[in-house]
Amino acid sequence: MNASDSQISVSLPIAAVERDTGIGKDTLRVWERRYGFPQPNRDEHGERVYPAAQVEKLRVIKRLMDQGHRPGRIVAQPIQALLHLTRADLGGHSASAAHTMVREDLAALIAMIQAHDDEGLRATLHASLAKTGLQTFVTHMVAPLTSLVGETWARGDLAVHEEHLYTECVATLLRQAISAIPKAANGTTPSVLLTTFPQEAHGLGLLMVESLLALQGCRCVSLGTQTPLRDIAQAATLRKADVVALSFSVSMNVNHVIDGLKELMALLPQGVKVWAGGQSPALKRRQIEGVVVMNDLASISNAVNEWRHHAGLVA
Secondary structure, eight states, rough: GGGGOOSSOOOHHHHHHHHOOOOHHHHHHHHHHHHOOOOEETTSSSSSEEEHHHHHHHHHHHHHTTTOOHHHHHHSSSSSHHHHHHHHHTTTTTHHHHHHHHHHHHHHHHHHHHTTHHHHHHHHHHHHHHHHHEEEEIIIIHHHHHHHHHHHHTTOOHHHHHHHHHHHHHHHHHHHHHHHOOOTTTTTOOOOEEEOOOOOOEEEEEHHHHHHHTTTTOEEEEOOOOOOOHHHHHHHHTTTTSEEEEETTTTHEEEHHHHHHHHHHHOOOOOOEEEEESTHHHHHOOTTTTEESSSSHHHHHHHHHHHHHHTTSSO
């Protein structure tokens, strides 16, 4: 199924488009003047509203920009040209990504999502969780499947609502699994506060991290997504957090990641560490003092052990 086949005839205000795509309001207005896209309608109050098809194209543009494409070369192009460009970029992925594509179990789950087999998807994922346990489920099933879902959407073979359905299905399973893990007692360390920056609405990565931290015996407090920086710092102070764990998807603006991390480090009490993970290229471009970058989920166990070692809790 092509994503355009499932468009719903709705329009979104500019604030909702900003949240949905990660493209700022000012940028949308500049593109409208400079490139002739997007072309919003006006509501009864004269405010800009954006048809769903234009929002979908903006999401594709944002993904291409995150991969290094310049707005001036892509914004005015038709959606089919952008999808073709996306497919070309995906064709250059690493061998590990190509290996993920040929896993039959993941391909079968993608087919269930496309066929709207919600019950089959939930049952298959639940069976995998029950069979392998939470840690293996997260690292060997959810992580590669989530990457594959993103790639399938980028090719235009998955609609936004199908991607969202998958995310909600997995999120529900992970929340249930986390709630079944015995809670760490007060005083158990490290105490980890989990959240995302205001511009980051994707929370599945955060749940994956929380799952693995809870299995490591950490005391976890999740604020969910899109928490203002000063509120993150205030929560870390009041809850005496040892670590603030943040998740950044590829769709988040690189400058927002880097500038936000610097600002947060200045706001946090001395001694509070920041662990940052996810697919954002910003995490690989520049080292920020006090920020520990998690290159993959396997890094979490090492980070916990290293923290406990420095705290004198393990030999």
